[in-house]
Amino acid sequence: MPGAVEAAGAGAAGSTDVGRLVAPTRTFLATSAVAVAPRLLNLLLVSGSRVGRIVEVEAYRGTEDPASHAFGGPTPRNATMFGPAGHLYVYFTYGMHWCANVVCGPPGVAEAVLVRALAPVAGLEEMWEARAAARRERDLCSGPAKLCQALGIDRAYDGLDLLSPSSPVRLLDDGTPPPRRPSVGPRIGISRAVEARWRWWVTNSASVSVGGR
DNA sequence: CTTTGGATCGTCT
DNA sequence: GACGATCCAAAGG
Numbered sequence: 001m002p003g004a005v006e007a008a009g010a011g012a013a014g015s016t017d018v019g020r021l022v023a024p025t026r027t028f029l030a031t032s033a034v035a036v037a038p039r040l041l042n043l044l045l046v047s048g049s050r051v052g053r054i055v056e057v058e059a060y061r062g063t064e065d066p067a068s069h070a071f072g073g074p075t076p077r078n079a080t081m082f083g084p085a086g087h088l089y090v091y092f093t094y095g096m097h098w099c100a101n102v103v104c105g106p107p108g109v110a111e112a113v114l115v116r117a118l119a120p121v122a123g124l125e126e127m128w129e130a131r132a133a134a135r136r137e138r139d140l141c142s143g144p145a146k147l148c149q150a151l152g153i154d155r156a157y158d159g160l161d162l163l164s165p166s167s168p169v170r171l172l173d174d175g176t177p178p179p180r181r182p183s184v185g186p187r188i189g190i191s192r193a194v195e196a197r198w199r200w201w202v203t204n205s206a207s208v209s210v211g212g213r
Numbered sequence: 214c215t216t217t218g219g220a221t222c223g224t225c226t
Numbered sequence: 227g228a229c230g231a232t233c234c235a236a237a238g239g
Contacts, residue, residue: 058231067231069224077224094232095221101231114231133234145232189231209232214239226228 021172023163029085033059033104033111038200040102040113041178046170047151050126052118052141053176056201056208058187060101062110066192070110080159081110088169090148090158097145098154102162102171116144116188116199118151119207127151138206179203 024043029036037059045052060068062081069078069091080089081103089101089112105111118141120127127140127150134140134150141147148154153169162171182200187193188210201208 060231069231072225075225091231092223093230095223095230097221097232099231116231143232149233187231191230216238217236219235220233222230224229 021174023165023170023172024086026084026086026163029102029104029163030106031104033061033113034198036102036104037113037198038182038184039178040115040171041182041200041202042176043178044121044172044174045100045115045118045147045151046172047153047168048123048126050123050151051121052147052151053121054115054117055119055205056115056117057199058114058116059198060112060114061198062105062112065196067187067190067194067196068110068112070112074110078110081112083107083159086161086163086171088153088157088160088162090153090155092155093145098148099144100148100153100157100169114144115147117142117201117205117207117209118147119202119205120150140207142207143209 037057040054040057043054062068062070070081074082084107085104087103089103090098101112101114103112120140131150141150157169160167179202183203184197185199186197187199
């Protein structure tokens, strides 16, 4: 863990000053997912010694959003989404993949931000071991299920508090600001509410899930 | 580079 | 019983 923090700093090559690592505030996350999502870009997702920088996200607006798992109300599966902000919502999909979300909004409001891609920062060897199918470094975490595989995130981590120092998975800020003007477009892989442009990504990041851009 | 289809099973109707 | 907030290998340009 101390290794991960140090590596995270060292991995931020290119940035001239690396701030110390701090978690975003719960108050910040307790607002709307659409407002929070683009501001999660460039934060770090840390799992043990494995660290990735968030480069692509999507917002899901709970019970009001036909594409959200929370549309239609609470179920055992989406329970975490209805809880407090800053917790990790992990779901299973396509019979074989796990995906990770940062819960947003006040308790009772099921908003969330799906983390779609990370740029690998530290713990690359472990990521390569966890992702035998990956051929290039940029494919290690270039998709919502790929990043869960790379960081070892599965059902066991559903509901954990990303802001707690004792959590196995944490959300941290190393001082790198979000892009002033991120790229924006429609969400991927959904069949309803396809018109909403609630996907944001770091322009030109090689680790973004599709096309790049 | 792009397109296509198979894998695989929890969840909710 | 149908459908995924996906990934990958294979095949074609």
